[in-house]
Amino acid sequence: NAGVTQTPKFRVLKTGQSMTLLCAQDMNHEYMYWYRQDPGMGLRLIHYSVGEGTTAKGEVPDGYNVSRLKKQNFLLGLESAAPSQTSVYFCASRRWREDTDTQYFGPGTRLTVL
């Protein structure tokens, strides 16, 4: 049981380049999230998904797109990277049961846009 994994761990892009970040979870969770974390700040929600085939915008969605074609995978795309998108990106999946609501986070992807 690997939990939540993210690929890649590090990436450097030039302004205008595109890339896709992959998040995978093996816990059969319906909900998945993409956050970004900037120095000295908390996590900000970019996009989320409440199930396979669904996506929705979070707090800071501009410049990003997502897809949830398979339940276990949640992809985050940057179509034209900008220096303002330099950040650490975290993916999470969520388990909600009667007594506990828990998000499980991946190790993060550190992205630098030059």
Add this chain to the structure above:
Amino acid sequence: LAKTTQPISMDSYEGQEVNITCSHNNIATNDYITWYQQFPSQGPRFIIQGYKTKVTNEVASLFIPADRKSSTLSLPRVSLSDTAVYYCLVGDPRITGGGNKLTFGTGTQLKVEL
């Protein structure tokens, strides 16, 4: 979403009990209170969650007064490895449409020294 306020930083020594208080004056009736821990270069990790009164697990205790306008995370006998950022979150896990968009603030940086 209920806004939370917690201290920016706290210092402690090994073996001491640490109490971190979070204020959430406009908490809603169905909101739960959740605490996460984040080490440098890692994603946040669930610590504890509660609705009212006191909750205890193998890691921490969560004290919630009757009015639920604040909560206190208690870490017994901290060690150097407890140095981390601690986030207090408030939200209703049953809001499926919103995907339970929990707001991570800047958290409390706990530093434990010898």
